[in-house]
Amino acid sequence: MKLYSRIIFPRLCDWVMSDPEMGKLRGEVLAGVEGEILEIGFGTGLNLAHYPSGVRRIATADPNPGMSKIARKRIADSGIAVDQRASGGEELPFEGGTFDCVVSTWTLCSIPEVGRAIGEIYRVLRPGGRFVFLEHGLGLDPKTQKWQRRLNPIQRLLGDGCRLDLDVPTVVGSQPFADVRFDWFEMERVPRTHGTMYRGVAVK
Numbered sequence: 771m772k773l774y775s776r777i778i779f780p781r782l783c784d785w786v787m788s789d790p791e792m793g794k795l796r797g798e799v800l801a802g803v804e805g806e807i808l809e810i811g812f813g814t815g816l817n818l819a820h821y822p823s824g825v826r827r828i829a830t831a832d833p834n835p836g837m838s839k840i841a842r843k844r845i846a847d848s849g850i851a852v853d854q855r856a857s858g859g860e861e862l863p864f865e866g867g868t869f870d871c872v873v874s875t876w877t878l879c880s881i882p883e884v885g886r887a888i889g890e891i892y893r894v895l896r897p898g899g900r901f902v903f904l905e906h907g908l909g910l911d912p913k914t915q916k917w918q919r920r921l922n923p924i925q926r927l928l929g930d931g932c933r934l935d936l937d938v939p940t941v942v943g944s945q946p947f948a949d950v951r952f953d954w955f956e957m958e959r960v961p962r963t964h965g966t967m968y969r970g971v972a973v974k
């Protein structure tokens with residue numbers, strides 16, 4: 771793994787993603803999460819402070835050891851036991867039907883084979899289990915989409931593989947979830963290219 775990915779990007783990401791508007795959104799989507807929980811793309815552990823107080827343990831999957839290292843400090847302060855796995859979402863090291871909830875925030879954009887990862891999320895959920903997501907993605911108007919395509923090369927470089935124009939509803943809808951509900955909105959202080967958000971729950 772390149773130095774930028776392992777050392778610089780985790781610090782940059784931690785700083786950018788600690789934004790209070792993002793924190794508020796984290797708390798809102800995680801409010802109903804319970805049972806056996808898996809968080810993919812755990813990053814630096816910024817969701818830990820926003821899990822409901824009843825959550826005492828979670829499993830996580832993130833392939834970047836630089837992210838996991840920063841996360842360890844937050845884990846120690848959180849009171850939540852975290853089973854950290856160094857895996858990409860494309861190949862989750864868990865039995866099928868293990869989890870009540872799989873959580874993903876600002877992560878699908880960074881997964882190279884995101885279709886495979888959604889398949890894995892579907893596999894590890896138990897029947898009736900929920901995939902809870904909060905993701906940035908494809909702009910709603912052609913002008914935003916055009917700018918997203920233009921900015922993608924630099925975003926991929928600076929954002930360690932992150933793409934701006936992921937069609938989140940289509941990707942989630944590629945698995946046979948029994949029910950998918952989502953809404954979209956634009957973040958207040960972020961340009962539409964980066965701040966068109968998809969927030970939802972897909973039930974297996």
Ligand SMILES: C[S@@+](CC[C@H](N)C(=O)[O-])C[C@H]1O[C@@H](n2cnc3c(N)ncnc32)[C@H](O)[C@@H]1O
Nearest residue numbers: 787811812813816834837858859875876880881
């Ligand atoms: C923008 S960060 C978001 C981190 C965290 N989810 C948050 O909300 O703060 C994207 C995360 O996706 C992770 N990631 C990259 N490739 C991945 C993959 N193939 N599977 C799962 N996560 C991946 C990165 O290591 C990084 O932690």
